[in-house]
Amino acid sequence: MDFRYLPMTENDKKDMLKAIGVDSSDELFSDIPKDILLKEPLKLKKPVSEAELKRELTQMANKNYNLTEYTSFLGAGVYDHFIPSVVDHVISRSEFYTAYTPYQPEISQGGLQAIFEFQTMISELTGLPIANSSMYDGGTSLAEAVTLSAGQTRRKKVLVSKTVHPESREVIETYARGQHIDVIEIDYKDGVTDLEQLEAHLDETIAGVVIQYPNFFGQIEPMAKINKLIKNDKKTMFIVSSNPLALGFLTPPAEFGADIVVGDTQVFGIPTQFGGPHCGYFATTKKLMRKVPGRLVGQTVDEEGKRGFVLTLQAREQHIRRDKATSNICSNQALNALASAVAMSSIGKHGIKKMTLLNMKKARYAKQKIQDLGVDIAFSGPFFNEFVIKLPKSVSEVNDYLLEKGIIGGYDLQTVYPELKNHMLVAVTEVRTKEEIDTFVKELGVVLNG
């Protein structure tokens, strides 16, 4: 069979083997011990032509219920937002997506500058002066923040609110085990971190406190009070995980004293794509600049004084520090950071506020309509674009019904919070229309009263 990615002709091959000084390419593999040299071809599916493969994989894709055909109220950390067309046109430029990490800055100015701009946008949203070039996702970024706090304070205990995304908490657990860090979870009360319990656990052994803002239930944590409690000990770090879109409306975490702010920029220009790749961000203070994990792009000048960009402060990183490095991250999410930068540029300084307000107003409309059905709203505090409802039936039963009506219902909280039986986390973004919300509420009424 001919393969369109393999250009060597038989003549090329003959000439090259001759130049190498061997009779056959097998000789080039003669250093592999006979005992392990494969005798049989690998048992894989047969190669397929482009047209056939496209057909097969399109059919496979069509087996999935996708968000362009179903109306979704599912969020819980991954959101269905509008993606401007410009985003895909930019990231489809192969000068960007077929490049490697910009180790040769003179021919990578495009990618480097785009990331420098991304760092600036994250810094603007979080209110912190330093942002890195990206992390794998919000969850691992948060775990790296935790290990950074332990390393910096030389303490081995962190407090994590139970209102932090459950999967991020699981990732923190795994990373913490590697570093022998104790993770203590703090309960919640009326949908936000229990301040009394937090206060009771705070002492001079705590490296950092992890809070999500808005939290997993969509609720706004009492940031000012939390910071006051944390800062009773000046070493303990305030680590905040934030949906960066919400920061278009909410006061930036830095203004509440956050030392590290992380999160996921999936909300800006990155499709849900079954959970990945998304794009973590990591922002911090000047003081921690030399402790930041991952790559940083910095501005400098060339020999003629012209502005240019390079990867900088690399002494922090694994390829220089090796076993002394505090993080092992190498590849990150550059192309997705680019996608988010394009989306943030498209939304712009004032558009972001409009976008957050659309999310918030639509969510409040949905909440009111659901409340009008006689359904309880679980938590009473201020929220962003997600809220928790308490149903008289199991969420899975309700969602099964909604699915028949072309609706993907909210997240079943009971699966990770056993105490929240029949509680659904409902997300409403700017892409949901009034009509879709009305239909959702109507069908919810049918299944609950039927």
Next chain:
Amino acid sequence: MANKDFPLIFERSKEGRVSYSLPELDVPEVDLSEEFSDEYIRQTPPELPELSELELMRHYTALSTRNFGVDSGFYPLGSCTMKYNPKINEDIARLPGFSHIHPYQHPKTVQGALEMMYDMQQHLKEITGMYEISLQPAAGAHGEWSGLMMIRAFHEANGDFKRTKVIVPDSAHGTNPASATVAGFESVTVKSNENGLVDLDDLKRVVGEDTAALMLTNPNTLGLFETEILEMKKIVHEAGGRLYYDGANLNAIMGYARPGDMGFDVVHLNLHKTFSGPHGGGGPGSGPIGVTKELEPFLPKPVIVKNEDGYTFDYDRPQSIGRVKPYYGNFSIYLRAYTYIRTLGAEGLKKVSEYAVMNANYVMRKLESVYELPYKQHCKHEFVLSGKKQKKLGVRTLDIAKRLLDYEYHPPTIYFPLNVEEAMMIEPPETETKETLDGFIDTMLTIADEVENNPEIVQEAPHTTVVKRLDETLAARKPVLRYIKED
């Protein structure tokens, strides 16, 4: 224009321009000040740029022309496997049925995605010879750390808490020792011998009852096959340690040999390298791990299972190291890799390795008379030259790399391996033509000539790029990591 700074997007911004298009509010107005005190409402807007849609496109299009990818030209960057990134992969990843599905949808609504993941695992099992695969790790380094965490969990499950050390060859990539540290181990270096392979005597010296694992790439970072791999396996296993395979160099041996058959216990793959990525300018990647049967219980959770109702996730994994990443890994990246594997099949993948190895040997033999070749045997998919001779003439490998930019090539890897002085790690992937390789060879020979006859032109390179050599010391000494508006 030439000397004028290229503008930042913020410098193109003008108050009042928009490139967004948001729907009109179709629900009743709400007064949010009743819900939020001023303390929680942002008072100054974030300084995001304001541009029209065309201005935005021009900015990013101009940036793209200041960037170099595989589609721009030859990219023999060692250890990175910069092969062609097929376009069908991009199209498949963008099908709405794959790109617009939510990780928390009920498994019955994402059977196509789960079927692909399951089948991908079957393919990777066969390619690596491992017992089971997890697609969760996000990149190579993440796979390394996940694999080491599993090895640790395995030893601890056996009541063995004294294994605190991970052995790493001196030629290894920096992520290896860094991953060991992040997984809570101490790393110990094992030396290479005069043939560029792991020194077995040194291995015997460093191995012991505190050995948790030996991390190895095979072929190694010098592009050489570790011919004593079975003996190494014996040494490490007899000491109670486990063998970790860094899959960065798998492109050399597909269809010829499998890490599972070599005795490796844990393997990670770099799908963005071997399986056509793309690299995205530094990610996102995908770093699945494969394990032997004895390590299978420790895999990250959830794992995919197939039963009479179709495919679903199994979270009930009491010995699992836990989650290493939210959701199920970089789905749309391993989807691209799956598309690649299905395009080539067993026959194509073996040819990939055959040609990758042939290309590397060809370029190596053509350059060895002019550049020092520290290890003379056949290489696999890449090889390492030393710029020692050129250094004596006052020209560093860095200069040669920069001179290659003038000839419109991406230079080889030069910052490692650390055990070769003035190293140039060259990897000419299988997707390149003989003409391209010949052009590169000629250029390398021309540069060697320049080093002898006109060294300044090399030392002062690059001459043709949009910026000249950049002051990295300044960047590190006075860090400017974001744009600040000048008033």
